[in-house]
Amino acid sequence: MNQPAILVQDVSMMFNINSEKIDNLKEYVIRLLKRKLHYTEFWALRDVSFQVQKGERLGVLGFNGAGKSTLLKVIAGVMKPSAGRVEIQGVVAPLLELGAGFDMNYSGRENIFLYGATMGFSRAYIRERYDEILAFSELKDFIDAPVKNYSSGMRARLGFSIATAVEPDVLIVDEVLSVGDAKFRAKSEAKIKGMFDRGVTVLFVSHNTSQVRSLCTTAILLDKGKIIASGEANEVCDVYDKMVKIK
Amino acid sequence: MFIKELRAYRHLLREIVIKNIKIQYRDSALGILWTFLQPLLTTLVLVFIFQNIFGRNNPAMINYPIYLLCGRLLYEFYSQSTKRAMRSIANAASVIKKVKVPKYIYPLANVISNFITFLISLLVLVGFTLFYFIIGKNPPVINWHILLTPIPLLVLFLLCLGVGLILSVLSVFFKDIEYLYDVFCVLLFYFTPIFYLPGDLKGTTALKMAQMANPLYGIVEMFRDCVLRGVMLNPRHLLYSLGFSLALLLIGGLVFWKKQDKFILHI
Numbered sequence: 001m002n003q004p005a006i007l008v009q010d011v012s013m014m015f016n017i018n019s020e021k022i023d024n025l026k027e028y029v030i031r032l033l034k035r036k037l038h039y040t041e042f043w044a045l046r047d048v049s050f051q052v053q054k055g056e057r058l059g060v061l062g063f064n065g066a067g068k069s070t071l072l073k074v075i076a077g078v079m080k081p082s083a084g085r086v087e088i089q090g091v092v093a094p095l096l097e098l099g100a101g102f103d104m105n106y107s108g109r110e111n112i113f114l115y116g117a118t119m120g121f122s123r124a125y126i127r128e129r130y131d132e133i134l135a136f137s138e139l140k141d142f143i144d145a146p147v148k149n150y151s152s153g154m155r156a157r158l159g160f161s162i163a164t165a166v167e168p169d170v171l172i173v174d175e176v177l178s179v180g181d182a183k184f185r186a187k188s189e190a191k192i193k194g195m196f197d198r199g200v201t202v203l204f205v206s207h208n209t210s211q212v213r214s215l216c217t218t219a220i221l222l223d224k225g226k227i228i229a230s231g232e233a234n235e236v237c238d239v240y241d242k243m244v245k246i247k
Numbered sequence: 248m249f250i251k252e253l254r255a256y257r258h259l260l261r262e263i264v265i266k267n268i269k270i271q272y273r274d275s276a277l278g279i280l281w282t283f284l285q286p287l288l289t290t291l292v293l294v295f296i297f298q299n300i301f302g303r304n305n306p307a308m309i310n311y312p313i314y315l316l317c318g319r320l321l322y323e324f325y326s327q328s329t330k331r332a333m334r335s336i337a338n339a340a341s342v343i344k345k346v347k348v349p350k351y352i353y354p355l356a357n358v359i360s361n362f363i364t365f366l367i368s369l370l371v372l373v374g375f376t377l378f379y380f381i382i383g384k385n386p387p388v389i390n391w392h393i394l395l396t397p398i399p400l401l402v403l404f405l406l407c408l409g410v411g412l413i414l415s416v417l418s419v420f421f422k423d424i425e426y427l428y429d430v431f432c433v434l435l436f437y438f439t440p441i442f443y444l445p446g447d448l449k450g451t452t453a454l455k456m457a458q459m460a461n462p463l464y465g466i467v468e469m470f471r472d473c474v475l476r477g478v479m480l481n482p483r484h485l486l487y488s489l490g491f492s493l494a495l496l497l498i499g500g501l502v503f504w505k506k507q508d509k510f511i512l513h514i
Binding site for chain 1: 255256258259261262263266269270273341342343344345346347348420421422423424427508511512513
């Protein structure tokens, strides 16, 4: 049997709400002395289990605060779940908030290599793809300027170009298909569709059911940290649309 | 497992080290020259103050400007690298929140990049040494012991890495640790025999014990053994400072490893 590209098993994520607010020693000591260090538990995810086969495109639906972002962070390996396990086959390219790994004082060119290294790629590997990244981002004239002088659209374009040029096995897309102007948006959608055809596994988070219907094969619906529906993308989208109407 | 991870992320480590060095000198017209100018100028100031105003010029120091420079260069590396390592996790917050990376890369890279600029700044010491040889006045004793210089430098590197790891964890949870540490570094500067002789510290035995307990004391003295006095390293200094550094590195590594999954909730 083939191993699933993404395996999520009984994943739970618990936060201590109060403890996250104290960020200095002074306050900590004061609260310790006043014995006000009690915590409130909050479960962002509870016993979430699902599998995504290679080449499958899974939509993740849910209202704000349903646990979508936490789930993505757990799958991207950024957060360690309080319980359960996550297994991923291959390279994950997180498209969450493009350009997060950029250094503002660095030029676009230098950032391409830095961003690549953050994803675990060598200089030589990125150099091979450098021309492709540069061409796709359409930033040829600005590539030696520091990124702090870029517009947010330019930054997003550069981030998108790098993240998609490295041919990841798993692509995590967090509503970023609205990158840049209409022209670039069409181009990036075409690029993502091209990656679909090559069999990349996709995790797509959105509020927009029409996007999920057109892009995804399957979907899950999260509510208060639990999966309340899963299956065919169209069926799950129907459930979600009904919930929206009731509210 | 740790080694495998470090191998996989060696590109990232290298990129961050290069980035730190590049960024530090990018916006200044004199660029990397500051690595020399800064210790040169501050040493001249210190020499001026302590030699002329306080009349310090003890023959036991052999050559006061070089004596002072040795201590100051090492102290400067210690304070800079640990302070940079302390802020490294918070500075990398945008990456750590989005991408899976081994987080210890950040304090490690900061200590390494500071170590490289520190090694470059040692050329100032070479310049001073040549100068005193040429004018033939109080030249430092240079013999085969200079080959042992890497030993105190390596111990110092381990110490900075250990302290840097501990501070980087603390500052994630308690942001105000930075201010406390700045004060601590000022105390350390005066507590380490940088511009005075170790025996100059007058006071109670407890104070003298505390001076001996300071690992920088032994490291600075060993460094002077190599490049100024040309004598064998004091084995007591070596054993103590190496043991101290390794212990802190072990504690730092453990604390970091235990707490690293919680960073994301606080940065």
